[in-house]
Amino acid sequence: MRNVFKKKAWLGAAAVALALAACSQADMGTKTATTTSKEAVASNTVVAGGPVVMRRLTQKQYEQTIADLFGKDIIVGGPFEPDQREAGLLAVGAGQVSVAASGVEQYNKMGRNIAAQVVDEKNRTVLIGCTPANAKQPDDACAKQFLARVGKFLYRRPLTDSELNSRVAAAHEAAKLRGNFYLGLETSLATLLVSPQFLFVQEATVTDKKGNIRLDGYSKASRLSFLLWNNAPDDELLAAAAKGDLDTPKGLAKQVDRMIASPRLEDGLRAFFTDMLEFDRYETLSKDSTLYPKFNFKVGEEEKEQTLRTIVDHLITRNGDYRDLFTTRHTYLTRTLAAIYEVPLKSVNAGWQPYEFAPDSGHAGILTHASFVSLHSHPGRTSPTLRGKALREALLCQRVPDPPGNVNFAIVQDTNNPNFKTVRQRLTAHATEAMCTGCHKIMDPMGLALENFDTVGGYRKDENGTKIDASGELDGVKFNDAAGLGQVLRNNANATSCVVNRIYSYGLGRKPTKSETEWLKTVALKNFEADGYKIPMLLKRIATSDTFFRVIPADTAAPKVAAAQ
């Protein structure tokens, strides 16, 4: 591998310069700490806000809502329509997708199965909360009581009279057709579960006394709840929304403090980092079982869990500095993972155990976790390019341009020569590789620093008998190995601005507008720095800011966003 890239570095100077033009550091938004604007905007500066975006519920959000409402024993089933990644996040993609016919078919099937479990004899007493006068007949009073209660959690606001009445009518008619109150209720509940008001998070706006357009209380509650808990609002939050508490700084702060102190913050952080680190790709990750017999689907789940546990422990339990995630040697391992890393665990017990990698182990920071090096490798071998690209895109929020396509075909193909063989010989020797070199230079040096880790995360000193050279550089700063890369990444200004930007986008389901980006840079990022890069504090500042809830009218939304980007 190493030789290949060395060879590339020697390719023609002209071609390299051309490639760099398309792949320059400036184009990628690379910056250093010193170039950040010093002119801070006061936190009370009015930010224009952005459009509301209708977001499709993710699989996890759907599952957590059902588990909260009906209990963890209810089987949700699947599969869900795959989420779509946009601007680095599935949460942003959720604001850009609709549902295909096969998706509605699947939602309907899941909704019907969930509803059947809820009204099942063994669950109905607890979950329905009332008993019909006659189980073979409709009972509108009991149906109404149940549908109003669950409808409020599914729609994340109380149902309107007309919504509730039509559901009660549906339960009534279905009970008659199916000759059973519970089957009627099942049919009606299933329609709530297939409704776009459940499947999409939709935000409503109101005009306040000053004439400003604002989110209504329930929409604010959803924004908070999905940001902090990755879940629908709970009873208390909905009650606060109903009372107008979320419209006052004090009431809002009270709820945000409660939510951040809640154990559910862990669900929220896990969901955010699962998204940012692209862990959804584990669903289809495979490794060559001949070359890497230790890897299987379960190991993949553990790799992911190791990193998430480390993150939760570091950011919540220890209230640590976000940047130290790239250097910490503290983690959690299972026996399976210890076998992959080839390290001894103190306890022989199964399950998760805290573990501190030795200073000379080569392991430091989440980049050296199997979850990063394994996810960004080929099934049968490592890929410095894929790893470097992931580091740039997922952790520094930079965009690595696509490799060139078709670029040299016209240049090198001699159409007068009918001999394909010769054309191919020319193609093999042509400068296509040189065209690629510019972009590879911004990915490979970081990726090569991780070459001590094989395609499933195991540590290796040599490859084919040759000692691995893991030195490299990131944005002009040199390092000797993976631990050095972690240290450089820790101190890279893009790493911190990236997580601020991602959390904000994640909370809104869209990219920030120009004025929001400015606010993030000049207010949120500076506060993040002042607060010692503590993520819970960052979440609190965003969730209690005026900016986070500012909206512009829906009808003018589209052109304004386009102009802003």
Next chain:
Amino acid sequence: MSASERIATRRRVLKGMMGGAAVTVGLPLLDCFLNTNGTAMAATGASVPNVFGTWFWGCGLTPGRWEPSKVGANFDIKPEIAPLEPYKKHLNVYSGMKAYLDGKPPRPHSSGRQAAFSGDVPADGKELASIDSLISDVIGGRTRFRSLEVACTGNPRDTVSRRSATVANSSEGSAARFYARVFGPEFKDPNSADFKPDPRALAEKSALTAVKEERIALMNQLGASDKQRLDEYFTSLRELEKRLELELVKPAPVAACSTPKDPGKTAGENGKYYSGVDIDGVIENNKLFSQIMAYALACDQTRVFNISFSDAQSSLRKAGDTTTHHILTHEEAIDEKLGYQPRATWFTTVIMAGLAETVKHLASIREGDKTLLDRTLLFASSDGGFAKIHSTENIPMFTVGGAGGRIKTGMHIQAKGDAVTRVGLTLQQVMGVSASSWGTMSMQTSKPFSEIIA
């Protein structure tokens, strides 16, 4: 009589018969429903419906090793498409077709596919409706499934089918689940003498009114792009409603319909998605999917289908090998003696054998004196031409099947850099889409290959 009229009539018959009473409709079945040519349902005079499918693979084919030398009929079969030899009289080869980028940045493994299947290379990544969606709008509305998509890699994201920038038709990745979806408990055997409408389906259909009633109030709250997305949701909901309507009427008998074998749990199933870039797993999946799909078509459960053999950049690999098909296309040297990349080319030959496998299943279903393949139009294409350089020129394109006699087959159409959209437009017209032009910018064309439209 159209299907919708038929439904209406049957609904009248069934009216008042709900609530559990068995309805026995005694109708003569089997081959007597086909006329002697096998092209029409004798009882109704309706044409046997044509079906359309796509078959996609990544990383193209090697230039010079698949395009026949001879143009027109009786063309020669080159090595990389040798597995298609047995189906030569049903096969059309389209060579020299090009995707035009019009100065837009090329997206390797995407641009060519987008051009071939959607007639556009979007600068912003927002893809247009794919050709199968355009065709399903004309022929797909009368069956249980508007279309069916499967991915032999097990990855639901591997699909060429989409209705719009915001609606992708994701693939089913597990043969076991695919079987359950089509032939599970909700499947109503069209040839069964007994038919008992399920009161649950009637109750569900009626209850959906509650969801539909929310539409207008919701629409009024939304901005333009969200409105469109919500509209798409309601279009999908309408499909659900139609399916429930179909559940309530006895399906029209279909002579060639029978139920395939349940594949059970396929190897590699991990409880979630079977991730099968291992070539053996993909070959097995393709076999199972193709068989179930052929039966689904024979039973008129759908008239539009999409099979993705690999992902667009073909991550296919051999067990124990550190490389993949994709890596080989870029890194393997062209053997000077052979004139091609032997290891990368091994994959393309296996892929073409996969296409032949799908065709085999379509051809194995007999319908009167014809086969399912005769009324099928299967369009197979890739993400580009020569994968080594991400070429979007000379994209391999094939069709197999006669679309009920509406397309001439056994032809090699040789183009010289014509836009790929000429093929797409031809296929749409063959399948009855009233489109006189298709494609965007340099790829906008109003010139189908009319010489093959019968």
